[in-house]
Amino acid sequence: MRCLPHPARARHSLVLLDTEGFPDHEQDDEDAFSRLFVLNVLLSSVFVYNSRGDGDPQTQLERLTYVRELSQRVRVLPECCEPWDNSVLLSTILPTFVWCLRDVVPDPQLDWELEEEQHNLDSTVSATPGADHSPTRCIQSTFSCRKLFRFCPPGLDGEWGMPPAPLGPLHPTFQGQLEHFQQYVLSCEPKTTLGKHLIDGTFLAGLLERIVELLGRDETILLQEVCKELLEATMPHEVEGCRTPSPLGPVLESRGAASAAQPLRPKPKVEAVVVLQASSAPDRDGTRGDSAQASLWDPAQATSATGPICLVENVPSQGLQVNREALAQLQARSQPVVVVAIAGLYRTGKSYLMNQLAGKRTGFSLGSTIQSHTKGIWMWCVPHPRRPGHTLVLLDTEGLGDVEKGNAKNDTWIFTLAVLLSSTLVYNSLGVIDQGAMDRLHYVTELTEHIQAKAASGAGLAAAGDGADFVRFFPAFVWAVRDFTLQLRLDGRDITADEYLEHALRLKPGDDQCAQTYNLPRLCLHHFFPTRKCFVFEQPAHGEYLHRLEELHDDQLDPGFRKQAAHFCAYIWATAQTKALPGGHVVTGKLLGDLVVTYVDAICSGAVPCLENAVLALAQVENSVAVEEAMARYRTALGPWSVLPTETLSELLALHAQAEHDALEVFMARAFKDEDHLFQRSLKEQLDVELSKLCAANKQASHDRCQAVLLELSGDLEAHIGSGTYAVPGGYQRYLDERQRVVEQYQEVSRKGLMAVSALQEFLRSQDAVADTIREADQSLSEHDKELAGQQARTEAAEHEAAARRMAQEAAEQRRQEAKRSQAEHVQQLEARLETERQQLLAEHQQALDHKLKEQERLLHQGFQHQAEQLRAEIRGLQRQISQSRRQTCVLF
Ligand SMILES: Nc1nc2c(ncn2[C@@H]2O[C@H](COP(=O)(O)OP(=O)(O)O)[C@@H](O)[C@H]2O)c(=O)[nH]1
Ligand SMILES: [Mg+2]
Incomplete structure (x- = not known):
């Protein structure tokens, strides 16, 4: 197990469970592996089945035979509570099933289709006829969400199917595929129990213990009972306003939806990802005290x-x-x-x-x-x-x-x-x-x-x-x-x-x-x-x-x-207060560790530990992490690029604007003492680069799609040109009619994106020479007709060109507006933070001043004029700082 802060979900933990590979061949230990499989499935919110792509990929899926036993080993309700079908109930609570098919030869067409289908596993597998109990079918009937991610070999130099050189560069295709996979998994929802209760580390640990115990005794796991027991054990009292929902409620409610779920099925290596939220502190006797609300889990x-x-x-x-x-x-x-x-x-x-x-x-x-x-x-x-x-x-x-x-x-x-x-x-x-x-x-x-x-x-x-x-x-x-x-x-x-x-x-x-x-x-x-x-x-x-x-x-x-x-x-x-740095920045465990190192280093080097320097040093580290986190958030918020092209540029810019807003919030929440806004500027630069890349990718995707559409639609036209269908009297008009039909059909097609006009223009331009030839050869046309027709063709071409130019200008204007909006968003969030920081500083100074005034009064009261006098200078200094910070206005970048 590895637990780490979730890179894309603030205040969530990412729990990674890596399972020892399942055996390649049937072994005596089959039963042990089957139990391990059940354990993995029940602990995770995303279950990753990993296999090599040798031979027919589906045979790899068929090797996940353990899945057949799942509905026998695990029951949602006791048998007496039928009529609900156990697999249907199970499918409402089992994790997302993700099949990672590794080391397959890249197939652009297949990969494109998979993206189009949002990695839906069913789009590439076929149920084995007549084999109702095949692993593939079991996966389809037990897991309601099933995904497939294909990966080419990771190395640049290795041949397909060869292991990569250990330190060689990664193949760009592999990198892209890995990114899609990461984005998907990191966007998955946190783990919940039966009853859609967010679960925390304590609960997960309890679940683990209970399931291991039941598996060890080869007993059927009754999920409703296990969850109920755990909820009762971890939430002994009903906390006000936080009633424990019936562990069964939502399961039954979602039955209708579940039964509509499609059928499903995975062997050699299995990994599970659990996205967790919340924890609570055990009391002295190990139970939860009055703090049973959901909280963060570290x-x-x-x-x-x-x-x-x-x-x-x-x-x-x-x-x-x-x-x-x-x-x-x-x-x-x-x-x-x-x-x-x-x-x-x-x-x-x-x-x-x-x-x-x-x-x-x-x-x-x-x-x-x-x-x-x-x-x-x-x-x-x-x-x-x-x-x-x-x-x-x-x-x-x-x-x-x-x-x-x-x-x-x-x-x-x-x-x-x-x-x-x-x-x-x-x-x-x-x-x-x-x-x-x-x-x-x-x-x-x-x-x-x-x-x-x-x-x-x-x-x-x-x-x-x-x-x-x-x-x-x-x-x-x-x-x-x-x-x-x-x-x-x-x-x-x-x-x-x-x-x-x-x-x-x-x-x-x-x-x-x-x-x-x-x-x-x-x-x-x-x-x-x-x-x-x-x-x-x-x-x-x-x-x-x-x-x-x-x-x-x-x-x-x-x-x-x-x-x-x-x-x-x-x-x-x-x-006892949460430890905070001057300026109010909350200290986390990690920051406390950095503080210890900074101070001890200063002491060891013979210097006097300086608080201001320590804070600045820490801020550098934290702020670069804040930039990274913000960028990760941006990418997750944007989602996979498979949705490209967007119909319009403004649609794309709106996606970017929302993702940028989220990213900035993540940055602002973590960054502090960002002197001269250096880190925020760096973030803005990176976001700008991302936007340029996004726009370019959107354009490319639009261009590719338009080309593909035109290629398909103009198939007959090209065939007729090739076979000389138009080389007859009256052929020019026929050619024009058919070409017009292509144009009309093209205009019907949706989601072509912003290159729709220019791609069409390009297509028409590529037809110019052919059109001229057909026109010149058409004996039914007089010279005058030809002259007129040529004139008309040129006018139309000029109109198309003007339309494409207009679209480009509009796009440029939209980008300018977006740049303005982005600048304003940065300024606005920065202003808000500066104001909070100023208020915090003011409060800190005010507190210090109150403290000193109280001490001064106490000294005077006890008759220590001299000592009270010594405090006066400090008090004046603080008063000056307070009035200065009141007058200060936010300086923008
Ligand atoms: N007299 C007395 N002894 C104590 C008290 N608390 C702990 N001790 C005992 O004093 C010894 C030292 O305690 P410890 O907590 O290790 O002291 P430390 O060295 O200050 O950390 C142990 O034998 C304790 O059992 C106390 O409040 N009074
Ligand atoms: Mg001691």
């Missing part, structure tokens, strides 16, 4: 089963290293990520708390295990338990402050990375928030030397930022105080954990060294982080149980701890 979610993995290794005596395997895991994830990092001294229960967030008792390893020997950042990706379609990335820092494990100088970098990568940062400490705890948080005071918000301008060396901008992109800050033994009371009244934290973060009056040292970490926490939150936890268990926490059931944990942990998890799941 193929890489399957790897959450692999558990935590080291993402950034802090190698003793060396620097930081990104683990390629973990990176690959991230890069395979296209879902937006919510990143929660935890930092703090070792052996303070960090990993245990992170496991709680993953909804699992075990995961990140506790205490002295391999994990604690590998210092650095450990990662665990799990489906977000509350936000469908999102991945929760948990980052556990290992070994901070563990001097025995060496290379403590990298600790600050690890802390810095945790800040830069997360959207919520949990700082974990033991006991109480006292000066000792504050001192151990010295990493925060060092952040200004380790993070740069903006790239240095001019030639000067990059100087570390002063932290004024940090609040715009720093994560939310959560302090987790473990084994908290104090009472939450202050001055005789109960206080909240948050008030406890705020109290601990109060500044000390005075400007002396001592006060400054005391105040620095507190000021940093105030200034850098947009929000602060505090949770206190009692000891989870006592005595020896404390070391066996992973083995304890919930009811063996201290009830106070249980409540606090549940409260903490609920808060994080509900409030």
Whole structure:
């Protein structure tokens, strides 16, 4: 199996199932292969049967004998529910059957007809007379949609039927055929269950398990029952407004249509393509919680089963290293990520708390295990338990402050990375928030030397930022105080954990060294982080149980701890934001992977990681992917070129305009920080080239069709010319009449396209010499008649020429209008995006300003005039930026 983001359907996954080739000869194992076939058919939404084209192609189809057993092995309804014919019911839910016939000699006529027939398989196969149970017939009666794609050998140099040179160029015909096949498969609908329910990865996995189980026991697969069970298991509660439809409803409804379906039939190699949508996050106990709505399915979610993995290794005596395997895991994830990092001294229960967030008792390893020997950042990706379609990335820092494990100088970098990568940062400490705890948080005071918000301008060396901008992109800050033994009371009244934290973060009056040292970490926490939150936890268990926490059931944990942990998890799941880059661009797993590499590379090269540079570097990569995705979307939206020629040019331009609109939307959704609109321009250029190619192909297709039509219609005329039928008195008029008939018949033919007039003109011109000869030889005509007739022929020719010129001019005008429309569409979508970006920036600045104003007020209130004064410059800077961005207008390209 290979899962990847669907190239043409945003937020869908493409699941490719490649089956080991079926045996060439009858084998003892026939039964095993037959079961494999059934499994493939039931799991896929497009089923590809692949065979070589040796000999009579249909014999290849006849080798797919397993298809005969399909309706015995699989029943839609139990037998007692007849009268519906099982094959008819099956045909409504089985995948599209696609037969790929490989290595056949190209046959332009056959290929053209196949295109005309939209690759309908039935147009080329014939049912074997009298063999009702032949595989071909079974395919026809069980699969309602059947397609055939023919492929010539892929290599340029190989003879027909020879394998291609491994690295040689591809044959253009093969490339074209492959493109048609791709376009078709990528345009197929997502997989649905009985009841036309879109299915997700979880469901597919369940289906797989259930079918394998039934096949293993050689039991008949009752689809209605299987789907019902799975739906019930995966959707235990009826979510409001999302009632589970009867799994049988639409099947019965579509019965009429199905019975009208035509009969059907495939052996050596079978592949299945499943286009999937949606997933949901399993709860702690593996069932779906309150998030049972359909959501996106990220193929890489399957790897959450692999558990935590080291993402950034802090190698003793060396620097930081990104683990390629973990990176690959991230890069395979296209879902937006919510990143929660935890930092703090070792052996303070960090990993245990992170496991709680993953909804699992075990995961990140506790205490002295391999994990604690590998210092650095450990990662665990799990489906977000509350936000469908999102991945929760948990980052556990290992070994901070563990001097025995060496290379403590990298600790600050690890802390810095945790800040830069997360959207919520949990700082974990033991006991109480006292000066000792504050001192151990010295990493925060060092952040200004380790993070740069903006790239240095001019030639000067990059100087570390002063932290004024940090609040715009720093994560939310959560302090987790473990084994908290104090009472939450202050001055005789109960206080909240948050008030406890705020109290601990109060500044000390005075400007002396001592006060400054005391105040620095507190000021940093105030200034850098947009929000602060505090949770206190009692000891989870006592005595020896404390070391066996992973083995304890919930009811063996201290009830106070249980409540606090549940409260903490609920808060994080509900409030931890999706990670976003400054400017609001949502970070996906893949982007997070790119971010890790960019930052670690910067650190390893001795530079200070710069947020602005990282964003720009990421934007380059993302934007080129956005262009590719947009172009792929354009091609799919346009559909196969087999529909060419279009009747009129405007019909073709309308197709292009819609496809371009879709492509632009795909681009806009993914691209960000496209400075000077370079990538959008590149996209526009590529779209323009595509349009030119499309117009040329349309012209060619029209020309070919007109020629073919004229050739056919003028067959008799040419034959009569050849046999001298017109070389008699009065022959010229007869010739003119017959030629006129050809013209009239030609004009009746539809879908000739824009070359209709010019092709006719060409045809008539090619007749000029013949017409002159027949006229000159016609003895029934006087010289004067001939003169007149010649004159008339020339006038008609001139009229045809004028008509063809007019059409060409009209076409050129339409292309000009299209270019204008396209430009306007680009500008309009760009304007809309710039406006959204501006609003986003404005909101970010406003938030930062609100934060600083609040801090300033708090400082003034507590009597710290001097510190409040220091904030004033930052506040003024932000106010200036806000008013500038209000005044800005969109700059178009
Ligand atoms: N006292 C106490 N011990 C804990 C707590 N949570 C976990 N532990 C135990 O402390 C040890 C270290 O826990 P671990 O989560 O690996 O700490 P980390 O090094 O900070 O990740 C393990 O034996 C845990 O069972 C807690 O809240 N209080
Ligand atoms: Mg740990």
